[in-house]
Amino acid sequence: MTGRSDRDNPFDPRLIAAVVAVGVVAFIALWALVALGPQLSSGNDGGGHALSKAAPGFAGIVDLAERARADVELRRSVETATYEDDKPLLVLTPAADTNAEDVADMLARQGNGPVLLVLPKWRTMPGTGEGHKPGWVGFGVPLPAPTRLLPQNYFGTVEIAMPQAKAQTVTADVARRRFAVPLPAGAQTISGAGLETLIPGANGGAVLARTTNREFYVLAEPDLLNNLAFASRDKAHAAAMLIDAVGEDAEAAGIAFDLTLNGFGGGRSLLRFAFVPPFIGITLCLIAAGLLALWQAWARFGPALRPARAIPISKQALIANSADLIRQARRELDGADAYVRSQRGAIARRLHAPGGLSAEETDAWIDRHLKADSASFATLARRLPLARNTHEFLADAQALHDIRKELLRDG
Structure with missing residues (x-):
């Protein structure tokens, strides 16, 4: 089978544009004649x-x-x-x-x-x-x-x-x-x-x-x-x-x-005023604006935009969607213990903490590696699960994240 060429398309864009242009001009001319007909007769x-x-x-x-x-x-x-x-x-x-x-x-x-x-x-x-x-x-x-x-x-x-x-x-x-x-x-x-x-x-x-x-x-x-x-x-x-x-x-x-x-003339109407000075200038501006809007709707600027996926495919999107679900369910505070464990485990693993330490011992071991003026990891770990609202939760979670950045230098 042979494909159809562009010449076989019955809807020629240039022809359709010409038809639309002639229709717009004819419509404007019709109303101008209706308004000014008695004066032009x-x-x-x-x-x-x-x-x-x-x-x-x-x-x-x-x-x-x-x-x-x-x-x-x-x-x-x-x-x-x-x-x-x-x-x-x-x-x-x-x-x-x-x-x-x-x-x-x-x-x-x-x-x-x-x-x-x-x-x-x-x-x-x-x-x-x-x-x-x-x-x-x-x-x-x-x-x-x-x-x-x-x-x-x-x-x-x-x-x-x-x-x-x-x-x-x-x-x-x-x-x-x-x-x-x-x-x-x-x-x-x-x-x-x-x-x-x-x-x-x-x-x-x-x-x-x-x-x-x-x-x-x-x-x-x-x-x-x-x-x-x-x-x-x-x-x-x-x-x-x-x-x-x-x-x-x-x-x-x-x-x-x-x-x-x-x-023959003399009739007062808004339609006639639209085609005589001083309102003819406003009418011409409205006609020009309509033609520009029509041209903008006709011509496409740049490539066609494809609709994006409702759920993007990536780890970052998965994390964002999960966080959004937690936020909508208002269960942010329930993840405090898990967040503390994840931060503790990541620091201990990267700094090669001794094996067999309990959670409290691991927190004390992490505090020994911090600077003297830094916040205590053990204190934050105990306080974060006791947060009363999201503001306190975010403040302590950010402090734990800052300690991890300071020790691991991983941003």
Whole structure:
């Protein structure tokens, strides 16, 4: 029979290492995308926000303002604003299902800054079929915006309606700027005691209004500013004049389009904090530590350690094991007589003591060979069996061992 070669082994260590490395990287990338996905998304999903290129979106006015070299910002985070000068006009584009508490929190965080709140109007469905492009919508149904999107403590009691009116062109006069505004048929309007009409609509309502106590503006008809307004040159001109007039009236230094109300960033979570400064450094250190631990577990340093025997094979091990058994049984003091006899016999045999001597005579013979200042072997031999504890036993046994070393020079 021929032995199998290394090439026949289906588990190649390098292949397994590559699989593990790819799995670790994929796992980290997955959680990074989960945490940062809303902030990295292109946003072209057909919604009514500043990233959408669909009909109800506002990517057109954003692109136009950027081409006009205006100071445009797309906000993906929620921060408390404290303005002194250069206040930007914050444009909010909530959807019909946006939480009213989020809108109120956004207005509270804006402080003394101006806000333009564009009400939603269209309930859309994604487009399907041949010729459909990503980010487009199939069709939409106009429905009045819910009044809960306008907190009463800021806007008072309001009424939102879509009167049956024909398409018409009205003249707007905002911030001493007069321009024509082509209103679509059934333009959405808003009315309330705490609102001042800037651009009138049908049945006494307003398509653009401003609160009487703060610089909060409400655009009830989103088709005057969204991508539908860029279907013709006149509507696009009116949209540009409208956003510029509102900014001039609010004395704003730029435009900031909020994206957090539409689900693009702004969420606070420990997972997202792990991948943004300043905590990204800790995350990288933890990842590096994990990779080092994996490498240390993979690589072996030195030869493989073989398990040692439970009972080593040697006289020293036998003595150690015997001593350990005596210690565990707590019978140390019972070996005093045997220890004295072993020491006496070893000394007498090595020094050639006369034969026929008794134990006491042998002890006296050993004492005659000791120095005058040395401890008496006979005294220690009588005292050791009478030891009351292990401390006394060890002291006398060590003294006997020292006498043997002195006489026999055997260490």
